[in-house]
Every structure is written in structure tokens, then in C-alpha cells.
Amino acid sequence: MTTALPHIPTLETERLVLRGPRMGDVAAWADFVASDRSRFVRGDDTSLCTSWRGFAHVAGMWMLRGYGTFVFALKDTPDQALGMTGPWHPLDWPEQELGWTVWSAEAEGKGYAQEAAREGRRFAYEDLGWQTAVSYIDPENARSIALAERLGCTLDPEAETPDFDGEAVLAYRHPAPEALQ
Structure with a gap:
């Protein structure tokens, strides 16, 4: 039995390449998960085994949904x-989400996440045909909230949010595709 792998496009911005997740990315991902920097996107278990499963979840989204997050x-x-x-x-x-993580402190403050997220949103709207998207953000994640606002997102208190074991989560609504033209 042969299983066809999904086509994962490679996208480019002025400075960045957005590509599919690769086995070679696992070490950087695991370092991120083991750090305090990842506290808003993971549970308490930061072991390599759990990191691997999380990364496999990310990569598997491409297989099961036909789209997923890009590594930048x-x-x-x-x-x-x-x-x-x-x-x-x-x-x-x-709801469908547009998410982001920056894996190392050295990559913060340079606009990479904003540049990459804009291209990821463009892909979702233009290539996947999404008409709306949210970003679910921990209320204490000030950097992510600031990025959402720089991307033109607004807090949507009416949006349904995932159940994160009773933890609070905010939904930031992205501008509609026609608003970005």
C-alpha cells in the first residue's frame, strides 16, 4: 500500500523561507519546548518524547488536513x-487558527514572526480559501497579543475558544481577506 504524501509548498518573503517541517527541525523544536519561552503553547511535560509527539502533530496536520504550519x-x-x-x-x-511561535530569543525583535505570519495568512486566505481566522492567545502572552495587533487583529470576545483545561484564552480575529487588499 502506498500513501501519497501531501504537497507542502515553499513560500518566500523578503527575508524568509516558509517550508514544511523536517526531521532536522526536531532539535530546535525540542529546545524551544524545553525552555520557558514555550510556556504559552504547551503543557507541563517538556520531555523529548512529548516534544517529539507535539512536532509529529504539527507535521501530521499536513497529511490529515492538507495544510499545516510552516517552519520559517x-x-x-x-x-x-x-x-x-x-x-x-x-x-x-x-475555528481555524493562524498561529506562530518563535523558537529562539535571538530571533525575536527582528520582525521575522510578523513577516512570516503575514505570509502564512496570505496562504490561508488566497490558497486555501479561508474567509476568516482567529489566533488563540493566552492573556498573559503580551508579545503574541502585540503581534496579533500589528497584524491588524482585534479581540473577539464573542468567538468560541478551545477548552484548555479551564485556562483562559483570548481569540483575536484576523481582518477578512477583502480588508487586506
Whole structure:
């Protein structure tokens, strides 16, 4: 039995390449998960085994949904992952999400996440045909809230949110595709 792998496009921005997750990214992902920097996107278990399962979940979204998050890197060092961004929709989440993570402190404050997230949103709207998207954000994640606002998102108190074991979560609504033209 042969299973066809999904086509994962490679996208480019002025400075970045957005590509599918690769086995070579696992170490950078695991380092991120083991750090305090990942506290808003993971549970308490930061073991390599749990990191691997989380990464496999990310990669598997491409197989099961036909889309998923992209790993982003600088064009001149495409094998050195800086983070992840793009369309995301776990089975039990009420809406399609556009998410992002920056895996190392050295990659913060340079606009990479914003640049990558804009391209991930463009992909979701233009290539996937999404008409709306949210970003679910922990209320204490000030950096992510600031990025959502720089992307033109607004807090949507009416949006249904996933159940994160009773933890609070905010839904930031992305501008509609026609608003970005």
C-alpha cells in the first residue's frame, strides 16, 4: 500500500523561507519546548518524547488536513529553523487558527514572526480559501497579543475558544481577506 504524501509548498518573503517541517527541525523544536519561552503553547511535560509527539502533530496536520504550519527560516540559512507559523486547526478547536511561535530569543525583535505570519495568512486566505481566522492567545502572552495587533487583529470576545483545561484564552480575529487588499 502506498500513501501519497501531501504537497507542502515553499513560500518566500523578503527575508524568509516558509517550508514544511523536517526531521532536522526536531532539535530546535525540542529546545524551544524545553525552555520557558514555550510556556504559552504547551503543557507541563517538556520531555523529548512529548516534544517529539507535539512536532509529529504539527507535521501530521499536513497529511490529515492538507495544510499545516510552516517552519520559517532566513533565506540564506533555510535549514536553521527560527520558528513556525501558519494555518492550524486541531479537530476539537471551534475555528481555524493562524498561529506562530518563535523558537529562539535571538530571533525575536527582528520582525521575522510578523513577516512570516503575514505570509502564512496570505496562504490561508488566497490558497486555501479561508474567509476568516482567529489566533488563540493566552492573556498573559503580551508579545503574541502585540503581534496579533500589528497584524491588524482585534479581540473577539464573542468567538468560541478551545477548552484548555479551564485556562483562559483570548481569540483575536484576523481582518477578512477583502480588508487586506
